[in-house]
Amino acid sequence: MVNLQDNGKYETAWCPGCGNFPMLDAMKRALVKLDLAPHQVLFVSGIGQAAKAPHYLNANLFNGLHGRSLPAATGAKIANKNLVVIDESGDGCMYGEGGNHFLAAIRRNIDITVIVHNNQIYGLTKGQASPTTDEGVVTKAQPQGVIEEPFHPLAVAVALHAGFVARSFSGLQDHLVDMIVAAVRHRGFSLVDVLQPCVSFNKVNTFAWYKKRCSELPNEYDPTDWNLALRTASEWGDRIPIGVIYKNDRPAFEDRIDALKGGPLVGAPVPQDALAQVMAAYA
Amino acid sequence: MVNLQDNGKYETAWCPGCGNFPMLDAMKRALVKLDLAPHQVLFVSGIGQAAKAPHYLNANLFNGLHGRSLPAATGAKIANKNLVVIDESGDGCMYGEGGNHFLAAIRRNIDITVIVHNNQIYGLTKGQASPTTDEGVVTKAQPQGVIEEPFHPLAVAVALHAGFVARSFSGLQDHLVDMIVAAVRHRGFSLVDVLQPCVSFNKVNTFAWYKKRCSELPNEYDPTDWNLALRTASEWGDRIPIGVIYKNDRPAFEDRIDALKGGPLVGAPVPQDALAQVMAAYA
Amino acid sequence: MSINACNILLGGEAGQGLVTVGNLLAKILVRHGYYIVVTESYQSRIRGGHNTFSIRVSADPITASQDKVDLLVALNAQTVTIDGGTLSDTGTIVTDEAFGVTCDRCLQAPYRQLASARYANTVALGLAASLLGLSQDICSEAVREAFGRKGPEVIEENLQALAGAYQWSAGKSTPCPGLPKISAPEKRLVMNGNDAIALGALSAGIKFYSFYPMTPSTSIGLVLAANAARMGMVVEQAEDEIAAINMAIGASFAGAPSMVSTSGGGFALMVEGVSLAAMTETPLVIAVGQRPAPATGLPTRTEQSDLEFVLHSGHGEFPRAIFAPGSVEDCFFLTRRAFEIAEHSQSPVFILFDQFLADSQRAVKPFDLAGLPPIEVGARPDGVKTPYRRFELTADGVSPRLFPGMGEHLVIADSDEHTEDGHITEDLSIRKAMVEKRLAKLEWIRSQATPPSFAGDESPDILLVTWGSTFGAALEAVETMRSRGRKAALLNFSQVWPLVPQQFMDKLKGAKEVVGVEGNATAQFARLIRRETGFEIARTILRYDGLPITPEWILREIK
């Protein structure tokens, strides 16, 4: 049995009061609930305050480039499909620099879980607008206020028939633990967008702001109803729905690739007779 | 008055029977209808068979990198907002390599018109799957058939509240002309996704295939109804809706930026007294 | 010319099936026991335009293509106009009488009478084969194999077109030098550079390959994709080149030997990933197929202008190795070698080739696979100290590499500067140690460097210095000079980084004149030699119009 101690205790580089702390705790609790030992899990992250999170627990980790965690996670999962791969990064990393990979990963439906620390701001670089910053928010880089329509990650994910799409809030830890657990258990691409207050740079979307708005989906909500999901995913205002917004059972990438139908690629022998055949075709 | 001859006549590098030809003709007709003289228009394109199109008519042209036409178009429009900027490229260019810019351009809502030659294949590189290739289609690069969920450009555009979203078919030239004209007239970001048979590499989505499915939206269709638009944009099967699927009147980027409220940036004098003030602040 | 060879050029427009019959003719020639060098010349379009497929053939080993054409086979009238000028004094042009072109040395064949227009390419193949005195049986067999999947009808019609062509040309012959009958032809493979890179990777044990299509390297991916299922590997077409390289790094980190391939513009998008591979010490093989640049340039032509770009790609300082194959065999063996060096040095390693070699089919002795085991990957967990530290500081800079999930150890890697156990750090003394650790690995890479090959006279009057695909043309040019009594030699680099001056300084210094021969406009390799050795290669022969350097080109420039 895995327990919380297995996840270690590290000093963080985060600001006191940051929403990243409860997210870290929730992740540790989820790993315990999932009974995953540190060596069974591979975290992959990008660059940003959020992306440091996996350094603060015990697990395998590939902390790659800003915006490029998803391709690295995809490659690692292909190399060893037995790994539980969790990709954890910030909104800027995942939806900004990494936007194209976000689209592709959804479409690929490979069995990785993506946890986005969505603080609606670029934290580590000191407070520029991120793709999810609300319209009108003023920053040093946007002194006239943001004029772009915010990116709607959940709506886009549902529009592209992502396998599993959920939203949670760092201030509701039990809910968050449940979402992470469900996302990891889902076979295929899973997205959990987590609203996370940044106390240093986001003075608009604060803990209280989120707290007031986040509202759990009712029990009778049917996350397999795509039309409903699309509407629900697009809700963002006085009420922000949290929970599993959409899911389906599209086959996962690794279940559709011949070479992945056996054991993992890592360590598998190279078939020398097949190679001889390949060469012979050039005669 | 601008007439068809103004648009020149060039030899193309396209295959006989390609859907790009009627698209070129439609574009010329649209320019005439819009009464736009060659020097008033700037085409921007990427790389691919589609991206060559603007070479075959008379206009200004910036033929940039594969996947990067949208940022170049954005910069050019900012530099000279009086230019009518039309970005024309292929599905691979716009939704594959250029996916992240597609998302950002929609959100930015700058007044450019994007015409995508969507042949659901990478033509110029000889027939690999593009983001819009249908599931199951076999190519040399996808010998087991495509396993990804196709990208749904219109659904994503609507989900992100794009200013103007339309679909047309190269085989319905009048319709296409109307769509281009409406798109150019729309102030803000406009997308026209054009189904375009590639006779050399796409043996599935042929002229006949599209012809059978394309069906114009009824007169009573309300493109300002976002929920309806989202459903309509996602339709892809025995019936493929064509027409203006969604539009709104979000203010365009250039109407919200102080420095763009006067004349175009190009040629404007540099305000030397303002500069002196800027410097003085460092004293 | 000292070499007895015949140069056949097929010309036509894209979509006429030129490459199909070119490939067939190449195969047929090799099955007769001949050596070949193919030069594919095509445009960036799918139909129309003007393409050529040239096969230089000889009973003796050859390494280069040739400008003058001995047998020109035209699939359209344009070919006669455009390529007629390249005909040698004794050459022949085969045309369709329907083209209505008149020319001195034209053999006017009635293509349309011999088969329907659809099979004009097969007619042309038959005419060429028959005029060259090739066995109709071998031709027919090759045609049967090639069209096997298209059903008996297609095969039959092709065979008839072939037969018609043989019949018509019976008794006719063309003077084509250097094609004596070979009674017991050795078994050889026909493959181009891309094929050989793909095979080399498979032989090394590649498990993951990701790519975004880009000429001239796309077919590496297609070959791997076609064989992925049976080879137990995964080929993934990525959303862009950035994804391609980051996927490959992720896969390699998790234990799958990985490669990406691309061309200059796509590689430009990968350079941040190169730096990531270096920082996380993840082995990675990167094949860059050069074509004329800047930007999109001439997508289907050849050039050698990305040497300095690749050598300095990626921010920061770290070791790497760059191989530059000069032949199809090199493509195979150096790709294997690239995987080995990458794995052992835990670094990015490059294969820097170009469109000419990528598309150039050659006759190749089958590789002795039994003697070529897959490379060993990673360290054995039981031999590793606990607690496991992925970036343990060691004397040679190489730390034992374990894989995540393959034991209870944890593997942690970071693109930030990191501690020995892989965690992010801002400790500046660790920074210093880690810089030195990473750079220390260059020593080992240097110790493994493939020395340049030398051919020709010791202390020559003229020494050509080449790298990559220019090797073959330069070798032949040197041989020709020597056959004309000039003391000449060639120094060819199939590894261009790191350079080990001790391996070649005596050769540079021992020559009266040193001439750099490169397919670029600024003599990049000559510059690199000067940087590394101080030796100035004062004279260079450069080509940058998109075509490969040929022996004649070199000889003409040298005078």
Added chain:
Amino acid sequence: MSINACNILLGGEAGQGLVTVGNLLAKILVRHGYYIVVTESYQSRIRGGHNTFSIRVSADPITASQDKVDLLVALNAQTVTIDGGTLSDTGTIVTDEAFGVTCDRCLQAPYRQLASARYANTVALGLAASLLGLSQDICSEAVREAFGRKGPEVIEENLQALAGAYQWSAGKSTPCPGLPKISAPEKRLVMNGNDAIALGALSAGIKFYSFYPMTPSTSIGLVLAANAARMGMVVEQAEDEIAAINMAIGASFAGAPSMVSTSGGGFALMVEGVSLAAMTETPLVIAVGQRPAPATGLPTRTEQSDLEFVLHSGHGEFPRAIFAPGSVEDCFFLTRRAFEIAEHSQSPVFILFDQFLADSQRAVKPFDLAGLPPIEVGARPDGVKTPYRRFELTADGVSPRLFPGMGEHLVIADSDEHTEDGHITEDLSIRKAMVEKRLAKLEWIRSQATPPSFAGDESPDILLVTWGSTFGAALEAVETMRSRGRKAALLNFSQVWPLVPQQFMDKLKGAKEVVGVEGNATAQFARLIRRETGFEIARTILRYDGLPITPEWILREIK
């Protein structure tokens, strides 16, 4: 040390307002007429950790920072522990008695009694200012300006904290060398490298700037954004660096002088765009702020390790220029120059700086804006031949540049190889001509090259060779050596490409010993010198732990 200077170091954790008071103190010192060199040292986090802000001050011009600290002002206890060791023999540490640290030369002040914890940083400022004998009026004025926007209450509380600190330290003083009263201080500006780059761009007439945030260059964008509306320019935060550079190219193509800035990893994503700018002959200024790499490296530290990367960035061959400012003034003037060279050569031009200079505030003489008109952009349409050909072949390679929509002419540019009128072509003779046209522009760029500056003794025993931000430290090291009787000199390159050997070979050859001093681990510039001149700089002093090179560092290494 020959230079009479005082080194003040403020230390604390991120979030304590260290930079706020550091900036204030810098401004106050400059208003007293002193010269300053600021070194900001911070970590990649927003709160906590350990940051320092050091200000070296002198009544005489200074160019470098200094290791030894004369006045250490601690905002937390940790500062005393971590930085105490850097104290000079006569130095003083100012601490809060509440920290409970005991030390020999500690001045224990009651921070909490002087103001509430919120204003501890202002207390520290007041203590430092008062101990240095600075005018309380000037301090109060600066505080008032800084907090003006926060309302009268905040100003008042800050002023009280300041007053308290002045009162407490009245009569106390610290031995700090080199700060004589200056009776009529000259008016100087206080700005860092990033500020000066932004100002230089504005002065050149920048109209469009796009960026993706990245340390250490982000604040260039913030300065421009803050002033964009009144300067009539647009600043756009792009979705990624690829978009940033392609936007800037599009804007420049359409007639807006444009710039991007980034750091190594972000620049890695721009290199395809560099090649595009070159191919389409679009002027573009690219400012690259170096930091320790590979990959994410040490995001907030300094290094000079991207020289070779930037020099060879982009596939294919084309001209470029690279400026490497050595001072804040350089940042301003060379940025202007970069716009000029970019515009005239229609090429990408680089400003290669680093975190140290980016963040290093200095006292700068106000720029004489009247004598610095914006650059001229594009050609006059009426002087241009019709039909207009954007890429007309000319002797010097420069074709007249018109803008789309600014007349009836059509402007066509292509990333593919193109004809004179800009349309895609696969004609190989045009290809050759266009390669030569583009490369010809390097001649003009070379003719404009800023020569390296030389300071010190002719025919010196020791000649330091530097580039970029290392200039200041080396200059002082040379002066110190000379003051000690050694024949020493400095050769500093503020333009590192193209190199013009005639400008400096005599200096290299005229020195007994040449020592390269660089902030990297492999001596990249020394290598470049050898490549371009054959001259081998055999000895190098390198630093790559993330901190800037100081005069002491150089002197210690030289011995």
